Amino acid sequence: MFQPARTKYRKAHKGRIHGLAKGGTALNFGNFGLKATEPGRVNAREIEAARRAISRHIKRVGRVWIRIFPDVPVSRKPAEVRMGSGKGTPEFWVCRVKPGRIMFELDGVPGPIAKEAFLLASAKLSISTRIVTRVGEGGEA
Numbered sequence: 001m002f003q004p005a006r007t008k009y010r011k012a013h014k015g016r017i018h019g020l021a022k023g024g025t026a027l028n029f030g031n032f033g034l035k036a037t038e039p040g041r042v043n044a045r046e047i048e049a050a051r052r053a054i055s056r057h058i059k060r061v062g063r064v065w066i067r068i069f070p071d072v073p074v075s076r077k078p079a080e081v082r083m084g085s086g087k088g089t090p091e092f093w094v095c096r097v098k099p100g101r102i103m104f105e106l107d108g109v110p111g112p113i114a115k116e117a118f119l120l121a122s123a124k125l126s127i128s129t130r131i132v133t134r135v136g137e138g139g140e141a
Contacts, residue, residue: 001044001045001048002044002047002048002069002070002093003044003070003093004069004071004093007071007073010073010090011073011075011087011090012072012073012074015096017039017040017041017096017097017098018039018098019098020098020099020100021036021097021098021099021100021101022098024067024068024101024102025100025101025102026102027102027105027132027133027134028067028102028105029063029065029105029107030063030064030065030105030106030107030108031106031107031114031133031134032105032106032107032109032111032114032115032118032131032132032133032134033102033103033104033105033106033131033132033133034050034102034103034104034105034118034121034122034129034130034131034132035100035101035102035103035129035130035131035132036097036098036099036100036101036103036127036128036129037099037127037128037129037130038099038127038128039096039097039098039099039127040097040126040127041072041074041094041095041096041097041126042068042070042094042095042097042103042125042126042127043070043074043092043093043094043095043126044070044092044093044094044095045092046124046125046126047066047068047070047095047103049124050103050104050121050122050124050125051064051066051104051121053117053120053121053123053124054104054106054117054118054120054121057113057116057117057120058106058109058113058114058117061108061109062106062107062108062109063106063107063108064104064105064106065104065105065106066103066104067101067102067103067104067105068095068097068101068103069095070093070094070095071093071095072093072094072095072096073090073092073093074090074091074092074093074094075087075088075089075090075091076088076089076091097127102132103125103129104118104121106118111133114131115131118131119131
């Protein structure tokens with residue numbers, strides 16, 4: 001599972017996810033991509049589940065790029081604990097994703113197989129997505 005090797009601070013503020021992605025909005029590596037259409041937090045388990053769904057469907061032919069990384073710790077307090085006594089311990093890692101961000105890229109497989117693989121992967125993610133292709137590959141998939 002993805003998580004940083006080390007961080008500057010152990011706990012982070014929750015924050016809000018405003019606006020559109022300012023980077024990572026174009027396909028850089030593959031011919032097909034999975035793009036976020038709504039803001040949200042995607043955790044490390046979702047990313048790994050989506051990666052497995054893609055690689056199993058393409059039968060490990062071609063290449064998959066993961067363009068997001070969970071670097072924000074999310075803390076939780078245990079169940080039935082009274083208010084106060086500080087912030088909870090970090091439980092899992094998330095990536096803040098803005099609309100327009102390319103999350104996964106794929107190359108070396110035919111278009112219909114790539115589309116089906118991304119449909120399987122998008123079912124694993126907690127945010128809505130759409131499939132994009134390079135202009136030379138026939139526009140939107």
